[in-house]
Amino acid sequence: MSPVTLIRGANASVTNLLPAVSNVTVGFSWTVVQSNGPATEVVACAIVCGQDGKAVSGEHVVFFNQMLSPDEEVAYDPDGSLPGGDLEQIDVSLAKIPSNVMSIALVLYVNPDLRTPGTFDGVRDAVVRVLDRSGAEALRYEIETKDVGSTSAVVAAELYRRGNEWKFRAVGQGYAGGVRDVAKNYGFTL
Template identity: 40%
Template sequence: MASMVAGSNAALTAENPDLGKVLLGIGWDTVPSRGPQSEPVPMVIMCGPDGRAVSDEHLVFFNQIASPEGSITFAGTEDQEQIDVDLNRVPDSVSKIAVLVYIDPDVRGPGTFGAVRNTYLRVADEENRELLRFDVPPVNMDKINAMILGELYRHGGGWKFRALGQGYETGLAAVAADFRLKL
């Protein structure tokens, strides 16, 4: 298992030639509160070569738990959320799969990652053997309400992973603008 830092890349299929499916495990801890509690919500966006969402239907989250062709599905809760990605079934039109978490403003009101600790994204094989892990550094989380944890992307006929930890202070509005989504 390789531990990653923000901005680093790792070859997935080049180092694991038989890798056809990956499991994305997303987790965090929240600080208990007597008031409104932040509600982190994972989301995956399938992007074309321009880095934008292929379509609004290529957004996978709690209301749409599978991509249109079934290559990405929400799978389990061993971590807070687990997402299965069948790399061989991802449409050729998809160049990048962005993995995000946002604080749901509709559940408990506006919130930030200020009360969220130990956020991570791990990439595992089909048997849940961890290949890569990115622990998000806890920097300025009290202003962040949406974050790109990392992305799977095509490279040289295979797949790579990039750790990001890029935060947004304007939440889903900024995510929708960056990825050209109607949220």
């Protein structure tokens, strides 16, 4: 099966593409342009959202410092040997997601602790993709650097529930205020 490549704003059904799959992996990759200043460190995270589009709680923000959501349906994968060129991965057990969860925002941000005020200007080839557990790619979205270059956080994509179906949307929404603006938008504190 060839992966479906999406453009910004497009969506596709994960349920239809992977009908027998209840667990998926979201892979993130990018390239950082080397500079003479501090290196840009990009971080991936997932925000598990309720019906209001906000994080269910602060514990529902999954990243390297909080690696598992409370219901264990979303997990940050710290493995250093990731398949397919992914730099970070987040595992999602679609079958375990409680009915009050409507979406999972998939975010990339420049770590503000290591580079201030770092932006995506130095980031190229950013990709978010959905894989089945065997590592086969089903969906991919190549984030346009021109759309997010001067921002320091981007909601790259979203997994969302539509009836009994799970879908994937290519979002590409940059936030100039970085992860703090993302937190404000999704209703959690850092």
